Amino acid sequence: MFKMSQYMYTAAFLTLAVATLFYLWYALATRRVAVTRLVTAGGRLGQTVVSGEMGTAGKYGTMFAALTVVFLTLCLAFRAVATGHGPFANMYEFTLAFAWGVMVSYVYFEWRYKVRILGVFASLVAVGMMAYAAIVPAEIQPLVPALQNNLLLTIHVAVAIVAYGTFAIAFVAALLYLFQGEDGVSWMPTRALLDEIGYKAVIIGFPMMALVIILGALWADVAWGSYWSWDPKETASLVTWLIYGGYLHARTMRGWRGTRSAVLLLLGFAATLFTYFGNLFFGGLHSYGGLG
DSSP states (O other), X not given: XXXXXXXXXXXHHXXXXXXXXXXXXXXXXXHHHHHHXXXXXXXXXXXXXXXXXXXXXXXXXXXXXXXXXHHHXXXXXXXXXXXXXXXXXXXXHHHHHHHHHHHHHHHHHHHHHOOTTHHHHHHHHHHHHHHHHTTSOOOOOOOOGGGOOHHHHHHHHHHHHHHHHHHHHHHHHHHHHHXXXXXXXXXXXXXXXXXXXXXXXXXXXXXHHHHHHHHHHHHHHHHHSOSOOOOHHHHHHXXXXXXXXXXXXXXXXXXXXXXXXXXXXXXXXXXXXXXXXXXXXXXXXXXXXGOO
């Protein structure tokens, strides 16, 4: 089962790389369509050809993104069978789960909003995670005592995957929002749509992050005898949750839209990455096994 998991990892990495290339092609073709619309009627044929190219690239990008989700799901499933526990023992396992969360979230939001341009950056985030997984140890090791509460930790990690994945989509939407400017980039989604996607992603991720903290506290009490120890990862998780809470408050109560909200989403995802990687630099109770 361990070898099958590794095979699925390789397949997922390859399909993800192909999906990224197709999404880049889609973005370039979309831009070319927008440019050809500026020409006179004599350019109609060229526009039709480029529109077909855009449709093909987008369709194959979506297909390979879906295949990535399938292969990553199988990779994690085979790994769970081989280890007897969920993807929480080391950075390799949780990095794969992070990439899975990003791609599942992306596929959902593409289906919901029909915005494939998100795939360019969402797939790049997932590629970064998959590349990182390639350089950390993948060997199966016995669980340390603190990680032997299997059910609680599995749920804790599952909600973290959902939170991190949706925060990545909010980050991508915010990035595109800032690039869009005053709706001056005709081949990109409108700012209103990107703002809506970022908000809906946080609506999913924010309560999941709250559960991450609550379940983590319950686990900490079992493992270390204390609900809260101001461990670097605990603290970073709380700060991340507060940033997204501040974003939701500012948006709903203060009417924040646009650039200020987008900047908060960028800050939130930076805090998410710090939460994920911070224990590698600051140690703490989460430092065993490189747990992410």
